[in-house]
Amino acid sequence: MKMVVITGDHPRHRYLATKLAECGLLSGWIIEKRKPFMPEAPAGLTPELTRLFNLHFQRREEAEERFFGQPTTPSDVPNLSVTPDTLNDQATLEFIKQADPRLVLSYGCHKLSDALIQASGCTFWNTHGGFSPQYRGVTTHFWPSYMLEPQMTGVTMHETTSHIDGGAIIHQNAALEMHADDGLHDLAARTVRAYADEIPALLAKTLEGDLPLGQPQKTSGKIWIGADWRPEHLHLIYNTYEDRICKAVADGELAGRIPTPFSLLKD
Template sequence: MKTIVILTGSEKRHTFFRKYLKNTKGIKLLKSFSESQKGNIQSLVKKDSINNDLRTKHLLLRDQVESDFFEVFNDVVQNSNNVFIEKGEINNKKYVSEIIDLNPDLIISYGCSIIKSNLISSFKGRFINIHLGISPYYRGAGTNYFPFVNNELQFVGVTYMFIDKGIDTGNIIHQFRAKMNTCDSIHTIGNRLIKDMAIVCSELILKFDSINNVKQKITPSEIKRLYRKKDFTEESLRMLYNNITKENIISKYLENKYLIDDKYPIINLKLNK
């Protein structure tokens, strides 16, 4: 039995994640901390009321597809020893002390604020951060969004890494690329990936003791991108939808997937063995 604490957000995808792990055999969730949605991408777009039509529609559609994927599960499955906190409060001494006292085997973070407390040092080698994106190629915000803007779908995926004080810079434990179909949208790809991410995360937790000294790969230095929330613009969305609908980048990527992927190595453990 592995004991864990989860640090996450409070949107539907985060609720699915913590409830899925709570109900996984062999995992005991001691407590989860869900930060509020204050300062999320929707609120930032809303402030830019003069020029936000395309982004607003995109985010509304994202929320709808997220509901289609996760809402039934979230409504049926029991809670996850969860406490709701304000954005950034995960670094407060009160919660840091509580987590240290709980002394879980592992801390799992997904979609929470940047950790600035001594949780990093207190749980060195036991604190896993889940990064939606393939690191170190894409770091920061929107790391499964901007590969569609840049026509680099080989970088849509998930990275599990040990947390450190940088932005998505810790040693990588495991990665995998997103499953795609020619009829997909960016939202169906993204939510399917989150579903798969939770499943793989449970496997990593259960097999954690057998995962030692994962060799880090050398990645091509010409592709290392760092994005911020402010980079999510109307123009970037126009490029994204042009790439998907007119340039057919999903079909073109799938036609040459193995050749493209091979050029950009990732760390992928054989968890099913």
């Protein structure tokens, strides 16, 4: 056991952690309590926007269940429950030191403090649900489809730094093959599941030797912030394309950029 994983508590986060546990890689799991997966529509929306908002997040929840189920915490892996407010507390540091990992991998948690990282004496990598540097920040599995290039939906593992999703890249995957029946959330979940299924074996081999230094990101790309997203964006996804943007790409009606995934992990 050579790793500690720090994740959120949504099914996709738990799925990655359980896959790592199945490979015998985990000496500890820190689980951050996140907001409910199904949010309430903001007050003041028009009836149509309320409908689209509820449809969007209902489909997200359904895709999450379909692709990840409800993974449980393995009984043989020590775990620590935290909140966003306690994530960087002394208890987290003590848990990591007790687990004595070579690598700490985060996914779906809030920002880890520089003080925690430095005091731990470990290597920290982060899993970002977006193809960096083009899609850094938040909601980065929504924006590729909205920008009509769903093939840029991806996952990036990078060195953890103070820059938002800006650390040197260790590994990436991307949605290079379009499934015509996939909606936006199916595409996102399928991409995350592919990453979670492949990464344990790659990390197991990588951890047998020296951990690689990542490849610096060559451009700043685009950092998407929470305020960029508004319910009005859902018109294009559901009214214009009826959540069939993947089909439009598969049928040759849309093109856009082609991602070039990069990896330093041993296969």
